[in-house]
Amino acid sequence: MLDFKELLPIGSIVLLNDASKRLMIYGVGQSDMTNNVDYDYIGVMYPEGNMGEGSQFLFNHSDISEVFFRGFEDDERSEFINNLQKIYEKNS
Numbered sequence: 001m002l003d004f005k006e007l008l009p010i011g012s013i014v015l016l017n018d019a020s021k022r023l024m025i026y027g028v029g030q031s032d033m034t035n036n037v038d039y040d041y042i043g044v045m046y047p048e049g050n051m052g053e054g055s056q057f058l059f060n061h062s063d064i065s066e067v068f069f070r071g072f073e074d075d076e077r078s079e080f081i082n083n084l085q086k087i088y089e090k091n092s
Contacts, residue, residue, distance in 0.1 A: 004084050006061065008064075018065075019065075024043055024045075028040065040059065040061045043056070
């Protein structure tokens with residue numbers, strides 16, 4: 001996982017490498033419990049959003065080829081990112 005301070009905020013709209021459809025990030029620091037793999041983000045297709053099972057995509061920051069829109073950031077998000085960093089450092 002990259003430095004947590006580089007993570008894009010939820011609501012960001014991105015295009016992944018070799019993709020033709022944009023995604024909207026709705027979660028950061030996600031884990032796939034079926035194979036115990038950590039990912040930087042989870043997103044859904046933009047503008048459709050969540051369309052049920054199979055419409056959510058786990059991906060990493062390195063998979064992003066272009067950022068179209070950067071989501072909302074404030075002090076609450078900064079505190080969340082700092083706490084997330086501490087948790088991962090403690091558990092590593």
